[in-house]
Amino acid sequence: MKILTFSTLFPNTEKPGHGIFVETRLRHLVASGQVESRVVAPIGWFPSKHPRFGDYARLARVPKSEVRHGLQVEHPRYPVLPKIGMNVAPLLLAQAAKPAIARILDEGYDFDLIDAHYFYPDGVAAAMLARYFNKPLVITARGSDITLLPQYALPRRMITWAANRADGVITVCHALRDEVVALGVPQERVTSLRNGVDLQLFRPIERTANPLFTLLTVGHLVPVKAQELIIAALPLLPDVRLVVAGDGPNRGMLEALARELGVEARVQFLGAVPQAQLRGHYGNADALVLASSREGWANVLLESMACGTPVVASRVYGTPEVVAAPEAGVLMDERTPQGVADAVDRLRAAYPDRAATRRYAERFSWDDTTAGQIALFQDILNRRLRQPSRALAC
Incomplete structure (x- = not known):
């Protein structure tokens, strides 16, 4: 054919x-x-x-x-x-x-x-x-x-x-x-x-425990991805840091927001990251967070899970079809800074076995x-x- x-x-x-x-x-x-x-x-x-x-x-x-x-x-x-x-x-x-x-x-x-x-x-x-x-x-x-x-x-x-x-x-x-x-x-x-998801490219790595619970967000820094909700949740999560992988027109605004809220020391901007290098960032994080207002099928969710890292995600369009079991992660009740913080707290309170998260992703070859x-x-x-x-x- x-x-x-x-x-x-x-x-x-x-x-x-x-x-x-x-x-x-x-x-x-x-x-x-x-x-x-x-x-x-x-x-x-x-x-x-x-x-x-x-x-x-x-x-x-x-x-x-x-x-x-x-x-x-x-x-x-x-x-x-x-x-x-x-x-x-x-x-x-x-x-x-x-x-x-x-x-x-x-x-x-x-x-x-x-x-x-x-x-x-x-x-x-x-x-x-x-x-x-x-x-x-x-x-x-x-x-x-x-x-x-x-x-x-x-x-x-x-x-x-x-x-x-x-x-x-x-x-x-x-x-x-x-x-x-x-x-x-x-x-x-x-x-x-x-x-x-590419289960060969995205797989667990050897990792050490993070001194602070580490959130990762991956995606273009554009309005639809709403990374500002995650940054605005950090004052509610005092022992949490955020790593931002991606670049785009919203970067200046996000950096300014982190300074305004006094959390800039807990936010790291990586810029654009080639897909082949994302595995290390997924593997080193404790959770991936996706706060988008729209998503068809967000590939980053499965990529993170394939690396053994559970997710916190907004409840939009196809995302509930991806995050459909406790070992996958949790869905936010609302797309607000409080909603992000509450979902992170729920994940931490019942943190899944990372091997189980990987097994969940293996269903999506x-x-x-x-x-x-x-x-x-x-x-x-x-x-x-x-x-x-x-x-x-x-």
Whole structure:
């Protein structure tokens, strides 16, 4: 089976952690030996590589083509238009990707199916491309593409069109499946396939006891992750320290908050940490804390558990499906500093055996997800074979 994976959420040489969850799932799928894939991961166009332009310049330095873990990845450029960009992004994305996909076909890689990730603009663009190239389409919903973007009228209409145009929709948790069905997509066409965890990369380490109970939070420092709730809980947790792994626009605000609350000596900012180095931080922590306002399926929760470290997490969307047993950790009753502190106290009062936490994570290997993808793709292709003259959807 040959697939074309399509998403702007895919790692590259300049941002190796960007969309790594898409690459990880794909690597396990290809490792099955039953699927081949080429990847088209468009990059926003920027005219200069000069360092003074920061992240924009980094995008400009991404090569047009690269090989990652044996996967051939193309990075066509698409224009990003300020202010009006949100509404026209799917069309611009599709137009930019067409020549790259046509070249892939000309090279002899006649793929069977488009495997798209994130509904807007990626999934909508993929629906346009599937129609143009007359290929079946599967779109994976991953979180805010379904929980946030449909709040806007035009994106909602386009997401709904793409979901109904797709031959299959995958969601990374049951809660997202319910949201997709609520958009009007027949429930029999929506499959929930949760993410797994790399049990070889993330595993327990030799550790020594921490002088202070150590919390770790991992993620981009952006509003949706709400790390400020964890910092604001520290005055209520006088014998607790916090390690922050990640970077982003909220860093200055978070550092200022720690100083304002007088807890800066108990907060350590690591900056961005490569995934391969996270194992040590997970293993050395006593608990991972995730206070997000939205999450589809938070991979960091399982990564932490696989290292033997239980979690404290907000009760949003797919998270209760991940944190579903005492050995996994606890869920907050409320997303407030007090709610964080109370949940940490509850975890400490009944702290699970770390070996049991690891065993819990072992239930979430990638094997079931890979098998589910293969079965879905094969079913779609079989249905296509039974309908060779199927008209293109409008």
